Amino acid sequence: MDDGLLFTYVILLQVMRARSFADAGCFSHRRVHGEFLVPGRWSNRPVPRTEWQEWGNLGLGRLGDPGWEDRSGTETSRPSAAIRSPSPSPSPSPSPSLVLVLVLVLVLVRRGSSTEGTHVTTGDTGGGSRRVALVTGSSRGLGSAIVRRLAEDGMAVVVNGPPGDAQARVVARSVRDSGGIADALLADVTDERQVAELVTAVTTTLGPIDVLVLNATGPQPEAPLTDVTWADHLAQLEFFVKSPVLLGRLVIEQMRAGGFGRIIQIDSEVAHRPPPGRSAYATAKNAQIGLTLSWARELAPDGITVNTVAPGFIPVERHADVTAGIRSAYRASVPAGRMGTADDVAHAVSFLASEGAGFITGQRIVVDGGRSLGT
Structure with a gap:
Protein backbone atom coordinates (compact mmCIF):
# COMPACT_ATOMS: atom_id res chain seq x y z
CA MET A 1 0.00 0.00 0.00
CA SER A 114 -4.01 2.41 -9.50
CA THR A 115 -1.91 4.15 -12.20
CA GLU A 116 1.39 3.81 -10.39
CA GLY A 117 4.02 2.12 -12.53
CA THR A 118 2.52 3.08 -15.90
CA HIS A 119 4.65 4.93 -18.42
CA VAL A 120 2.84 8.05 -19.47
CA THR A 121 5.78 9.46 -21.38
CA THR A 122 8.90 8.01 -22.88
CA GLY A 123 11.11 9.33 -20.12
CA ASP A 124 8.87 8.41 -17.17
CA THR A 125 10.17 5.49 -15.17
CA GLY A 126 6.80 5.04 -13.48
CA GLY A 127 8.03 5.88 -10.01
CA GLY A 128 8.00 9.64 -10.39
CA SER A 129 11.67 9.88 -11.41
CA ARG A 130 12.90 10.62 -14.92
CA ARG A 131 15.24 8.91 -17.30
CA VAL A 132 18.47 10.83 -17.80
CA ALA A 133 19.71 11.36 -21.36
CA LEU A 134 23.12 12.61 -22.46
CA VAL A 135 23.25 13.79 -26.07
CA THR A 136 26.73 14.63 -27.28
CA GLY A 137 27.12 17.41 -29.81
CA SER A 138 23.67 18.80 -28.99
CA SER A 139 24.21 22.55 -28.96
CA ARG A 140 22.96 22.90 -32.53
CA GLY A 141 21.83 20.96 -35.60
CA LEU A 142 20.47 17.44 -35.23
CA GLY A 143 21.66 17.22 -31.61
CA SER A 144 19.63 20.20 -30.42
CA ALA A 145 16.47 18.78 -32.02
CA ILE A 146 17.13 15.41 -30.39
CA VAL A 147 17.68 16.87 -26.94
CA ARG A 148 14.50 18.93 -27.18
CA ARG A 149 12.49 15.90 -28.25
CA LEU A 150 13.80 13.74 -25.41
CA ALA A 151 12.95 16.53 -22.98
CA GLU A 152 9.42 16.59 -24.40
CA ASP A 153 9.32 12.84 -23.79
CA GLY A 154 9.88 13.54 -20.10
CA MET A 155 13.60 12.91 -19.78
CA ALA A 156 16.08 15.04 -17.90
CA VAL A 157 18.54 15.98 -20.63
CA VAL A 158 22.16 17.08 -20.82
CA VAL A 159 23.12 19.43 -23.62
CA ASN A 160 26.75 18.91 -24.57
CA GLY A 161 29.12 20.96 -26.65
CA PRO A 162 32.88 21.58 -26.74
CA PRO A 163 34.47 23.89 -24.16
CA GLY A 164 33.54 27.51 -24.80
CA ASP A 165 30.33 26.68 -26.68
CA ALA A 166 27.85 29.26 -25.37
CA GLN A 167 25.07 27.87 -27.59
CA ALA A 168 24.77 24.79 -25.35
CA ARG A 169 23.50 26.95 -22.52
CA VAL A 170 21.03 28.62 -24.85
CA VAL A 171 19.55 25.24 -25.82
CA ALA A 172 19.39 24.10 -22.20
CA ARG A 173 17.66 27.31 -21.19
CA SER A 174 15.08 26.91 -23.96
CA VAL A 175 14.30 23.40 -22.69
CA ARG A 176 13.82 24.70 -19.15
CA ASP A 177 11.68 27.58 -20.40
CA SER A 178 9.43 24.96 -22.00
CA GLY A 179 9.01 23.15 -18.69
CA GLY A 180 11.71 20.52 -19.12
CA ILE A 181 14.74 19.59 -17.06
CA ALA A 182 18.06 20.34 -18.74
CA ASP A 183 21.65 21.19 -17.97
CA ALA A 184 24.49 22.28 -20.25
CA LEU A 185 27.79 20.50 -19.65
CA LEU A 186 30.72 21.30 -21.91
CA ALA A 187 33.42 18.77 -22.71
CA ASP A 188 35.55 17.52 -25.58
CA VAL A 189 34.12 14.02 -25.95
CA THR A 190 37.29 12.78 -27.65
CA ASP A 191 39.38 13.57 -24.56
CA GLU A 192 39.47 10.79 -21.96
CA ARG A 193 39.84 13.04 -18.93
CA GLN A 194 37.08 15.39 -20.02
CA VAL A 195 34.77 12.47 -20.76
CA ALA A 196 35.28 11.11 -17.24
CA GLU A 197 34.54 14.54 -15.77
CA LEU A 198 31.45 14.87 -17.97
CA VAL A 199 29.97 11.55 -16.85
CA THR A 200 30.70 12.37 -13.21
CA ALA A 201 29.03 15.77 -13.58
CA VAL A 202 25.92 14.29 -15.21
CA THR A 203 25.61 11.63 -12.53
CA THR A 204 26.07 14.16 -9.74
CA THR A 205 23.66 16.69 -11.22
CA LEU A 206 20.86 14.54 -12.61
CA GLY A 207 21.62 10.91 -11.80
CA PRO A 208 22.91 7.85 -13.66
CA ILE A 209 22.72 8.03 -17.44
CA ASP A 210 19.93 5.89 -18.93
CA VAL A 211 20.07 7.09 -22.54
CA LEU A 212 23.26 7.91 -24.43
CA VAL A 213 22.98 9.52 -27.87
CA LEU A 214 26.31 9.74 -29.69
CA ASN A 215 25.95 12.62 -32.11
CA ALA A 216 29.15 14.64 -31.78
CA THR A 217 31.10 15.18 -34.96
CA GLY A 218 34.03 17.28 -36.09
CA PRO A 219 35.02 18.83 -39.41
CA GLN A 220 34.25 16.67 -42.43
CA PRO A 221 36.66 17.72 -45.17
CA GLU A 222 36.37 16.30 -48.65
CA ALA A 223 39.41 15.23 -50.63
CA PRO A 224 40.32 12.85 -53.44
CA LEU A 225 41.35 9.42 -52.22
CA THR A 226 45.04 9.91 -53.00
CA ASP A 227 45.11 13.11 -50.95
CA VAL A 228 43.59 11.57 -47.82
CA THR A 229 46.22 10.89 -45.16
CA TRP A 230 46.19 8.53 -42.20
CA ALA A 231 45.81 11.59 -39.97
CA ASP A 232 42.59 12.43 -41.87
CA HIS A 233 41.25 8.97 -41.08
CA LEU A 234 42.22 9.25 -37.43
CA ALA A 235 40.48 12.61 -37.17
CA GLN A 236 37.18 10.98 -38.18
CA LEU A 237 37.73 7.92 -35.99
CA GLU A 238 38.23 10.21 -32.99
CA PHE A 239 34.54 11.14 -33.09
CA PHE A 240 32.92 7.99 -34.41
CA VAL A 241 34.89 5.27 -32.61
CA LYS A 242 37.07 6.75 -29.87
CA SER A 243 34.39 8.98 -28.38
CA PRO A 244 31.76 6.19 -28.19
CA VAL A 245 34.34 3.87 -26.60
CA LEU A 246 35.35 6.44 -23.97
CA LEU A 247 31.76 7.21 -23.04
CA GLY A 248 30.54 3.64 -23.32
CA ARG A 249 33.11 2.26 -20.88
CA LEU A 250 31.76 4.56 -18.17
CA VAL A 251 28.06 4.73 -18.98
CA ILE A 252 27.48 1.04 -19.66
CA GLU A 253 28.30 0.17 -16.06
CA GLN A 254 25.63 2.61 -14.87
CA MET A 255 23.12 1.08 -17.26
CA ARG A 256 23.95 -2.44 -16.15
CA ALA A 257 23.45 -1.44 -12.53
CA GLY A 258 20.01 -0.06 -13.39
CA GLY A 259 19.01 -2.92 -15.67
CA PHE A 260 18.09 -0.46 -18.42
CA GLY A 261 19.98 1.33 -21.16
CA ARG A 262 19.57 2.87 -24.58
CA ILE A 263 22.58 3.71 -26.72
CA ILE A 264 21.86 5.39 -30.03
CA GLN A 265 24.58 6.29 -32.50
CA ILE A 266 23.94 8.84 -35.22
CA ASP A 267 25.57 7.59 -38.39
CA SER A 268 24.83 8.65 -41.97
CA GLU A 269 23.54 7.48 -45.31
CA VAL A 270 27.07 8.24 -46.53
CA ALA A 271 28.30 5.08 -44.80
CA HIS A 272 26.62 2.87 -47.42
CA ARG A 273 26.34 5.41 -50.24
CA PRO A 274 29.63 7.32 -50.16
CA PRO A 275 30.08 10.03 -52.76
CA PRO A 276 33.55 10.78 -54.11
CA GLY A 277 35.82 12.61 -51.70
CA ARG A 278 34.29 11.21 -48.49
CA SER A 279 36.42 8.11 -47.96
CA ALA A 280 37.70 9.01 -44.46
CA TYR A 281 34.24 9.94 -43.26
CA ALA A 282 32.54 6.88 -44.79
CA THR A 283 35.21 4.56 -43.36
CA ALA A 284 34.79 5.94 -39.83
CA LYS A 285 31.00 5.74 -40.08
CA ASN A 286 31.18 2.07 -41.07
CA ALA A 287 33.47 1.47 -38.10
CA GLN A 288 30.80 3.10 -35.95
CA ILE A 289 28.19 0.72 -37.34
CA GLY A 290 30.43 -2.25 -36.58
CA LEU A 291 30.87 -0.99 -33.03
CA THR A 292 27.09 -0.74 -32.68
CA LEU A 293 26.51 -4.31 -33.84
CA SER A 294 29.11 -5.78 -31.51
CA TRP A 295 27.84 -3.79 -28.54
CA ALA A 296 24.24 -4.78 -29.28
CA ARG A 297 25.07 -8.47 -29.16
CA GLU A 298 27.09 -8.24 -25.98
CA LEU A 299 24.79 -5.92 -24.02
CA ALA A 300 21.41 -7.41 -24.89
CA PRO A 301 21.36 -9.71 -21.80
CA ASP A 302 21.78 -6.62 -19.61
CA GLY A 303 18.64 -4.89 -20.88
CA ILE A 304 20.69 -2.44 -22.94
CA THR A 305 19.84 -1.82 -26.58
CA VAL A 306 22.28 -0.33 -29.10
CA ASN A 307 21.10 1.01 -32.45
CA THR A 308 21.99 3.59 -35.05
CA VAL A 309 19.97 6.24 -36.85
CA ALA A 310 21.28 7.10 -40.31
CA PRO A 311 19.98 10.42 -41.64
CA GLY A 312 20.06 11.40 -45.26
CA PHE A 313 21.07 14.95 -46.13
CA ILE A 314 19.35 17.04 -43.44
CA PRO A 315 20.20 20.73 -43.90
CA VAL A 316 21.23 22.31 -40.57
CA GLU A 317 23.38 25.28 -39.60
CA ARG A 318 26.65 23.85 -40.90
CA HIS A 319 25.10 23.37 -44.35
CA ALA A 320 24.42 27.08 -44.81
CA ASP A 321 26.86 27.21 -47.74
CA VAL A 322 25.22 24.37 -49.68
CA THR A 323 23.80 25.90 -52.83
CA ALA A 324 20.16 25.87 -53.82
CA GLY A 325 21.07 23.82 -56.89
CA ILE A 326 22.59 21.03 -54.80
CA ARG A 327 19.60 21.02 -52.47
CA SER A 328 17.20 20.87 -55.38
CA ALA A 329 19.07 17.99 -57.01
CA TYR A 330 19.07 16.04 -53.77
CA ARG A 331 15.36 16.67 -53.19
CA ALA A 332 14.64 15.29 -56.65
CA SER A 333 16.28 12.00 -55.61
CA VAL A 334 14.04 11.55 -52.54
CA PRO A 335 10.89 9.49 -53.21
CA ALA A 336 9.07 11.29 -50.40
CA GLY A 337 9.46 14.49 -52.42
CA ARG A 338 10.93 16.70 -49.70
CA MET A 339 14.04 17.32 -47.69
CA GLY A 340 14.30 15.75 -44.30
CA THR A 341 14.26 17.79 -41.12
CA ALA A 342 16.07 17.54 -37.81
CA ASP A 343 12.74 16.65 -36.20
CA ASP A 344 12.46 13.60 -38.48
CA VAL A 345 15.71 12.32 -36.99
CA ALA A 346 14.67 13.26 -33.46
CA HIS A 347 11.46 11.21 -33.79
CA ALA A 348 13.47 8.11 -34.69
CA VAL A 349 15.83 8.63 -31.75
CA SER A 350 12.85 9.17 -29.44
CA PHE A 351 11.41 5.81 -30.42
CA LEU A 352 14.66 3.91 -29.96
CA ALA A 353 15.14 5.58 -26.56
CA SER A 354 11.68 4.62 -25.36
CA GLU A 355 10.64 1.89 -22.96
CA GLY A 356 8.72 0.24 -25.81
CA ALA A 357 11.82 -0.27 -27.95
CA GLY A 358 13.41 -2.72 -25.55
CA PHE A 359 13.24 -5.65 -28.00
CA ILE A 360 14.91 -3.74 -30.84
CA THR A 361 18.69 -3.81 -30.88
CA GLY A 362 21.50 -3.97 -33.41
CA GLN A 363 19.38 -2.15 -35.99
CA ARG A 364 20.03 0.73 -38.34
CA ILE A 365 17.11 3.07 -39.06
CA VAL A 366 17.68 5.08 -42.22
CA VAL A 367 15.85 8.42 -42.20
CA ASP A 368 16.04 9.50 -45.82
CA GLY A 369 12.51 9.56 -47.24
CA GLY A 370 13.16 6.34 -49.18
CA ARG A 371 16.21 7.59 -51.04
CA SER A 372 18.20 4.46 -50.16
CA LEU A 373 15.64 2.39 -52.12
CA GLY A 374 17.11 3.76 -55.35
CA THR A 375 15.26 5.01 -58.40
Whole structure:
Protein backbone atom coordinates (compact mmCIF):
# COMPACT_ATOMS: atom_id res chain seq x y z
CA MET A 1 0.00 0.00 0.00
CA ASP A 2 1.46 3.45 -0.90
CA ASP A 3 2.03 6.18 1.66
CA GLY A 4 -0.84 8.40 0.51
CA LEU A 5 -3.37 5.57 0.72
CA LEU A 6 -2.12 4.51 4.15
CA PHE A 7 -2.28 8.09 5.37
CA THR A 8 -5.91 8.46 4.28
CA TYR A 9 -6.93 5.17 5.87
CA VAL A 10 -5.38 6.21 9.19
CA ILE A 11 -7.12 9.59 9.07
CA LEU A 12 -10.47 7.85 8.63
CA LEU A 13 -9.63 5.49 11.48
CA GLN A 14 -8.69 8.37 13.75
CA VAL A 15 -11.85 10.28 12.92
CA MET A 16 -13.90 7.26 13.90
CA ARG A 17 -11.89 6.85 17.10
CA ALA A 18 -12.25 10.53 17.87
CA ARG A 19 -15.99 10.23 17.48
CA SER A 20 -16.19 7.27 19.83
CA PHE A 21 -14.06 9.02 22.47
CA ALA A 22 -16.06 12.20 22.15
CA ASP A 23 -19.30 10.27 22.58
CA ALA A 24 -17.84 8.78 25.77
CA GLY A 25 -16.78 12.22 27.05
CA CYS A 26 -13.15 11.17 27.27
CA PHE A 27 -11.19 14.17 25.99
CA SER A 28 -11.15 17.62 24.53
CA HIS A 29 -10.16 17.96 20.88
CA ARG A 30 -8.52 21.31 21.21
CA ARG A 31 -5.22 20.90 23.04
CA VAL A 32 -4.03 17.35 22.71
CA HIS A 33 -0.31 16.98 22.08
CA GLY A 34 1.92 14.07 21.07
CA GLU A 35 2.94 12.02 18.02
CA PHE A 36 1.20 13.22 14.89
CA LEU A 37 0.72 11.71 11.48
CA VAL A 38 2.64 12.93 8.47
CA PRO A 39 2.24 11.35 5.04
CA GLY A 40 3.70 7.88 5.04
CA ARG A 41 5.35 7.75 8.48
CA TRP A 42 4.98 8.44 12.19
CA SER A 43 6.71 11.51 13.55
CA ASN A 44 7.97 12.21 17.06
CA ARG A 45 9.08 15.69 16.11
CA PRO A 46 8.20 18.67 18.34
CA VAL A 47 5.07 20.29 16.94
CA PRO A 48 4.28 24.02 17.24
CA ARG A 49 1.19 24.83 19.26
CA THR A 50 -0.70 26.20 16.29
CA GLU A 51 -0.10 23.01 14.37
CA TRP A 52 -1.15 20.57 17.06
CA GLN A 53 -4.18 22.67 17.89
CA GLU A 54 -5.28 22.38 14.26
CA TRP A 55 -4.73 18.62 14.31
CA GLY A 56 -6.55 18.44 17.60
CA ASN A 57 -9.53 20.15 16.06
CA LEU A 58 -9.72 17.22 13.66
CA GLY A 59 -9.69 14.78 16.57
CA LEU A 60 -6.13 13.54 15.92
CA GLY A 61 -4.35 13.38 19.26
CA ARG A 62 -1.52 11.22 20.48
CA LEU A 63 -2.12 7.70 19.21
CA GLY A 64 -3.32 5.29 21.89
CA ASP A 65 -3.57 8.00 24.55
CA PRO A 66 -6.21 10.54 23.59
CA GLY A 67 -6.97 11.75 27.09
CA TRP A 68 -3.91 13.92 27.73
CA GLU A 69 -3.66 17.67 27.49
CA ASP A 70 -0.64 19.98 27.25
CA ARG A 71 -0.39 22.39 30.15
CA SER A 72 3.30 23.19 29.83
CA GLY A 73 2.75 26.45 28.04
CA THR A 74 5.65 25.83 25.64
CA GLU A 75 5.40 26.29 21.90
CA THR A 76 7.71 23.61 20.55
CA SER A 77 8.67 21.19 23.31
CA ARG A 78 6.74 18.18 24.44
CA PRO A 79 5.36 18.55 28.01
CA SER A 80 7.66 17.09 30.66
CA ALA A 81 4.64 15.86 32.56
CA ALA A 82 1.30 15.22 30.97
CA ILE A 83 -1.63 16.02 33.25
CA ARG A 84 -4.94 14.39 32.68
CA SER A 85 -7.69 16.89 32.30
CA PRO A 86 -9.73 16.78 35.50
CA SER A 87 -12.96 17.53 33.77
CA PRO A 88 -12.72 16.88 30.05
CA SER A 89 -15.53 18.46 28.17
CA PRO A 90 -17.20 16.41 25.51
CA SER A 91 -16.62 17.64 22.00
CA PRO A 92 -18.92 17.41 19.08
CA SER A 93 -18.54 14.44 16.78
CA PRO A 94 -16.92 15.06 13.42
CA SER A 95 -19.40 16.57 11.04
CA PRO A 96 -20.78 14.45 8.20
CA SER A 97 -19.22 16.92 5.75
CA LEU A 98 -15.73 16.23 7.16
CA VAL A 99 -16.25 12.49 6.86
CA LEU A 100 -17.50 12.96 3.29
CA VAL A 101 -14.41 15.00 2.35
CA LEU A 102 -12.11 12.35 3.77
CA VAL A 103 -13.96 9.62 1.90
CA LEU A 104 -13.54 11.59 -1.33
CA VAL A 105 -9.81 11.97 -0.61
CA LEU A 106 -9.60 8.22 -0.12
CA VAL A 107 -11.28 7.61 -3.47
CA LEU A 108 -8.91 10.00 -5.25
CA VAL A 109 -5.84 8.46 -3.63
CA ARG A 110 -7.00 4.99 -4.59
CA ARG A 111 -7.55 6.14 -8.16
CA GLY A 112 -4.08 7.71 -8.30
CA SER A 113 -2.44 4.62 -6.85
CA SER A 114 -4.01 2.41 -9.50
CA THR A 115 -1.91 4.15 -12.20
CA GLU A 116 1.39 3.81 -10.39
CA GLY A 117 4.02 2.12 -12.53
CA THR A 118 2.52 3.08 -15.90
CA HIS A 119 4.65 4.93 -18.42
CA VAL A 120 2.84 8.05 -19.47
CA THR A 121 5.78 9.46 -21.38
CA THR A 122 8.90 8.01 -22.88
CA GLY A 123 11.11 9.33 -20.12
CA ASP A 124 8.87 8.41 -17.17
CA THR A 125 10.17 5.49 -15.17
CA GLY A 126 6.80 5.04 -13.48
CA GLY A 127 8.03 5.88 -10.01
CA GLY A 128 8.00 9.64 -10.39
CA SER A 129 11.67 9.88 -11.41
CA ARG A 130 12.90 10.62 -14.92
CA ARG A 131 15.24 8.91 -17.30
CA VAL A 132 18.47 10.83 -17.80
CA ALA A 133 19.71 11.36 -21.36
CA LEU A 134 23.12 12.61 -22.46
CA VAL A 135 23.25 13.79 -26.07
CA THR A 136 26.73 14.63 -27.28
CA GLY A 137 27.12 17.41 -29.81
CA SER A 138 23.67 18.80 -28.99
CA SER A 139 24.21 22.55 -28.96
CA ARG A 140 22.96 22.90 -32.53
CA GLY A 141 21.83 20.96 -35.60
CA LEU A 142 20.47 17.44 -35.23
CA GLY A 143 21.66 17.22 -31.61
CA SER A 144 19.63 20.20 -30.42
CA ALA A 145 16.47 18.78 -32.02
CA ILE A 146 17.13 15.41 -30.39
CA VAL A 147 17.68 16.87 -26.94
CA ARG A 148 14.50 18.93 -27.18
CA ARG A 149 12.49 15.90 -28.25
CA LEU A 150 13.80 13.74 -25.41
CA ALA A 151 12.95 16.53 -22.98
CA GLU A 152 9.42 16.59 -24.40
CA ASP A 153 9.32 12.84 -23.79
CA GLY A 154 9.88 13.54 -20.10
CA MET A 155 13.60 12.91 -19.78
CA ALA A 156 16.08 15.04 -17.90
CA VAL A 157 18.54 15.98 -20.63
CA VAL A 158 22.16 17.08 -20.82
CA VAL A 159 23.12 19.43 -23.62
CA ASN A 160 26.75 18.91 -24.57
CA GLY A 161 29.12 20.96 -26.65
CA PRO A 162 32.88 21.58 -26.74
CA PRO A 163 34.47 23.89 -24.16
CA GLY A 164 33.54 27.51 -24.80
CA ASP A 165 30.33 26.68 -26.68
CA ALA A 166 27.85 29.26 -25.37
CA GLN A 167 25.07 27.87 -27.59
CA ALA A 168 24.77 24.79 -25.35
CA ARG A 169 23.50 26.95 -22.52
CA VAL A 170 21.03 28.62 -24.85
CA VAL A 171 19.55 25.24 -25.82
CA ALA A 172 19.39 24.10 -22.20
CA ARG A 173 17.66 27.31 -21.19
CA SER A 174 15.08 26.91 -23.96
CA VAL A 175 14.30 23.40 -22.69
CA ARG A 176 13.82 24.70 -19.15
CA ASP A 177 11.68 27.58 -20.40
CA SER A 178 9.43 24.96 -22.00
CA GLY A 179 9.01 23.15 -18.69
CA GLY A 180 11.71 20.52 -19.12
CA ILE A 181 14.74 19.59 -17.06
CA ALA A 182 18.06 20.34 -18.74
CA ASP A 183 21.65 21.19 -17.97
CA ALA A 184 24.49 22.28 -20.25
CA LEU A 185 27.79 20.50 -19.65
CA LEU A 186 30.72 21.30 -21.91
CA ALA A 187 33.42 18.77 -22.71
CA ASP A 188 35.55 17.52 -25.58
CA VAL A 189 34.12 14.02 -25.95
CA THR A 190 37.29 12.78 -27.65
CA ASP A 191 39.38 13.57 -24.56
CA GLU A 192 39.47 10.79 -21.96
CA ARG A 193 39.84 13.04 -18.93
CA GLN A 194 37.08 15.39 -20.02
CA VAL A 195 34.77 12.47 -20.76
CA ALA A 196 35.28 11.11 -17.24
CA GLU A 197 34.54 14.54 -15.77
CA LEU A 198 31.45 14.87 -17.97
CA VAL A 199 29.97 11.55 -16.85
CA THR A 200 30.70 12.37 -13.21
CA ALA A 201 29.03 15.77 -13.58
CA VAL A 202 25.92 14.29 -15.21
CA THR A 203 25.61 11.63 -12.53
CA THR A 204 26.07 14.16 -9.74
CA THR A 205 23.66 16.69 -11.22
CA LEU A 206 20.86 14.54 -12.61
CA GLY A 207 21.62 10.91 -11.80
CA PRO A 208 22.91 7.85 -13.66
CA ILE A 209 22.72 8.03 -17.44
CA ASP A 210 19.93 5.89 -18.93
CA VAL A 211 20.07 7.09 -22.54
CA LEU A 212 23.26 7.91 -24.43
CA VAL A 213 22.98 9.52 -27.87
CA LEU A 214 26.31 9.74 -29.69
CA ASN A 215 25.95 12.62 -32.11
CA ALA A 216 29.15 14.64 -31.78
CA THR A 217 31.10 15.18 -34.96
CA GLY A 218 34.03 17.28 -36.09
CA PRO A 219 35.02 18.83 -39.41
CA GLN A 220 34.25 16.67 -42.43
CA PRO A 221 36.66 17.72 -45.17
CA GLU A 222 36.37 16.30 -48.65
CA ALA A 223 39.41 15.23 -50.63
CA PRO A 224 40.32 12.85 -53.44
CA LEU A 225 41.35 9.42 -52.22
CA THR A 226 45.04 9.91 -53.00
CA ASP A 227 45.11 13.11 -50.95
CA VAL A 228 43.59 11.57 -47.82
CA THR A 229 46.22 10.89 -45.16
CA TRP A 230 46.19 8.53 -42.20
CA ALA A 231 45.81 11.59 -39.97
CA ASP A 232 42.59 12.43 -41.87
CA HIS A 233 41.25 8.97 -41.08
CA LEU A 234 42.22 9.25 -37.43
CA ALA A 235 40.48 12.61 -37.17
CA GLN A 236 37.18 10.98 -38.18
CA LEU A 237 37.73 7.92 -35.99
CA GLU A 238 38.23 10.21 -32.99
CA PHE A 239 34.54 11.14 -33.09
CA PHE A 240 32.92 7.99 -34.41
CA VAL A 241 34.89 5.27 -32.61
CA LYS A 242 37.07 6.75 -29.87
CA SER A 243 34.39 8.98 -28.38
CA PRO A 244 31.76 6.19 -28.19
CA VAL A 245 34.34 3.87 -26.60
CA LEU A 246 35.35 6.44 -23.97
CA LEU A 247 31.76 7.21 -23.04
CA GLY A 248 30.54 3.64 -23.32
CA ARG A 249 33.11 2.26 -20.88
CA LEU A 250 31.76 4.56 -18.17
CA VAL A 251 28.06 4.73 -18.98
CA ILE A 252 27.48 1.04 -19.66
CA GLU A 253 28.30 0.17 -16.06
CA GLN A 254 25.63 2.61 -14.87
CA MET A 255 23.12 1.08 -17.26
CA ARG A 256 23.95 -2.44 -16.15
CA ALA A 257 23.45 -1.44 -12.53
CA GLY A 258 20.01 -0.06 -13.39
CA GLY A 259 19.01 -2.92 -15.67
CA PHE A 260 18.09 -0.46 -18.42
CA GLY A 261 19.98 1.33 -21.16
CA ARG A 262 19.57 2.87 -24.58
CA ILE A 263 22.58 3.71 -26.72
CA ILE A 264 21.86 5.39 -30.03
CA GLN A 265 24.58 6.29 -32.50
CA ILE A 266 23.94 8.84 -35.22
CA ASP A 267 25.57 7.59 -38.39
CA SER A 268 24.83 8.65 -41.97
CA GLU A 269 23.54 7.48 -45.31
CA VAL A 270 27.07 8.24 -46.53
CA ALA A 271 28.30 5.08 -44.80
CA HIS A 272 26.62 2.87 -47.42
CA ARG A 273 26.34 5.41 -50.24
CA PRO A 274 29.63 7.32 -50.16
CA PRO A 275 30.08 10.03 -52.76
CA PRO A 276 33.55 10.78 -54.11
CA GLY A 277 35.82 12.61 -51.70
CA ARG A 278 34.29 11.21 -48.49
CA SER A 279 36.42 8.11 -47.96
CA ALA A 280 37.70 9.01 -44.46
CA TYR A 281 34.24 9.94 -43.26
CA ALA A 282 32.54 6.88 -44.79
CA THR A 283 35.21 4.56 -43.36
CA ALA A 284 34.79 5.94 -39.83
CA LYS A 285 31.00 5.74 -40.08
CA ASN A 286 31.18 2.07 -41.07
CA ALA A 287 33.47 1.47 -38.10
CA GLN A 288 30.80 3.10 -35.95
CA ILE A 289 28.19 0.72 -37.34
CA GLY A 290 30.43 -2.25 -36.58
CA LEU A 291 30.87 -0.99 -33.03
CA THR A 292 27.09 -0.74 -32.68
CA LEU A 293 26.51 -4.31 -33.84
CA SER A 294 29.11 -5.78 -31.51
CA TRP A 295 27.84 -3.79 -28.54
CA ALA A 296 24.24 -4.78 -29.28
CA ARG A 297 25.07 -8.47 -29.16
CA GLU A 298 27.09 -8.24 -25.98
CA LEU A 299 24.79 -5.92 -24.02
CA ALA A 300 21.41 -7.41 -24.89
CA PRO A 301 21.36 -9.71 -21.80
CA ASP A 302 21.78 -6.62 -19.61
CA GLY A 303 18.64 -4.89 -20.88
CA ILE A 304 20.69 -2.44 -22.94
CA THR A 305 19.84 -1.82 -26.58
CA VAL A 306 22.28 -0.33 -29.10
CA ASN A 307 21.10 1.01 -32.45
CA THR A 308 21.99 3.59 -35.05
CA VAL A 309 19.97 6.24 -36.85
CA ALA A 310 21.28 7.10 -40.31
CA PRO A 311 19.98 10.42 -41.64
CA GLY A 312 20.06 11.40 -45.26
CA PHE A 313 21.07 14.95 -46.13
CA ILE A 314 19.35 17.04 -43.44
CA PRO A 315 20.20 20.73 -43.90
CA VAL A 316 21.23 22.31 -40.57
CA GLU A 317 23.38 25.28 -39.60
CA ARG A 318 26.65 23.85 -40.90
CA HIS A 319 25.10 23.37 -44.35
CA ALA A 320 24.42 27.08 -44.81
CA ASP A 321 26.86 27.21 -47.74
CA VAL A 322 25.22 24.37 -49.68
CA THR A 323 23.80 25.90 -52.83
CA ALA A 324 20.16 25.87 -53.82
CA GLY A 325 21.07 23.82 -56.89
CA ILE A 326 22.59 21.03 -54.80
CA ARG A 327 19.60 21.02 -52.47
CA SER A 328 17.20 20.87 -55.38
CA ALA A 329 19.07 17.99 -57.01
CA TYR A 330 19.07 16.04 -53.77
CA ARG A 331 15.36 16.67 -53.19
CA ALA A 332 14.64 15.29 -56.65
CA SER A 333 16.28 12.00 -55.61
CA VAL A 334 14.04 11.55 -52.54
CA PRO A 335 10.89 9.49 -53.21
CA ALA A 336 9.07 11.29 -50.40
CA GLY A 337 9.46 14.49 -52.42
CA ARG A 338 10.93 16.70 -49.70
CA MET A 339 14.04 17.32 -47.69
CA GLY A 340 14.30 15.75 -44.30
CA THR A 341 14.26 17.79 -41.12
CA ALA A 342 16.07 17.54 -37.81
CA ASP A 343 12.74 16.65 -36.20
CA ASP A 344 12.46 13.60 -38.48
CA VAL A 345 15.71 12.32 -36.99
CA ALA A 346 14.67 13.26 -33.46
CA HIS A 347 11.46 11.21 -33.79
CA ALA A 348 13.47 8.11 -34.69
CA VAL A 349 15.83 8.63 -31.75
CA SER A 350 12.85 9.17 -29.44
CA PHE A 351 11.41 5.81 -30.42
CA LEU A 352 14.66 3.91 -29.96
CA ALA A 353 15.14 5.58 -26.56
CA SER A 354 11.68 4.62 -25.36
CA GLU A 355 10.64 1.89 -22.96
CA GLY A 356 8.72 0.24 -25.81
CA ALA A 357 11.82 -0.27 -27.95
CA GLY A 358 13.41 -2.72 -25.55
CA PHE A 359 13.24 -5.65 -28.00
CA ILE A 360 14.91 -3.74 -30.84
CA THR A 361 18.69 -3.81 -30.88
CA GLY A 362 21.50 -3.97 -33.41
CA GLN A 363 19.38 -2.15 -35.99
CA ARG A 364 20.03 0.73 -38.34
CA ILE A 365 17.11 3.07 -39.06
CA VAL A 366 17.68 5.08 -42.22
CA VAL A 367 15.85 8.42 -42.20
CA ASP A 368 16.04 9.50 -45.82
CA GLY A 369 12.51 9.56 -47.24
CA GLY A 370 13.16 6.34 -49.18
CA ARG A 371 16.21 7.59 -51.04
CA SER A 372 18.20 4.46 -50.16
CA LEU A 373 15.64 2.39 -52.12
CA GLY A 374 17.11 3.76 -55.35
CA THR A 375 15.26 5.01 -58.40
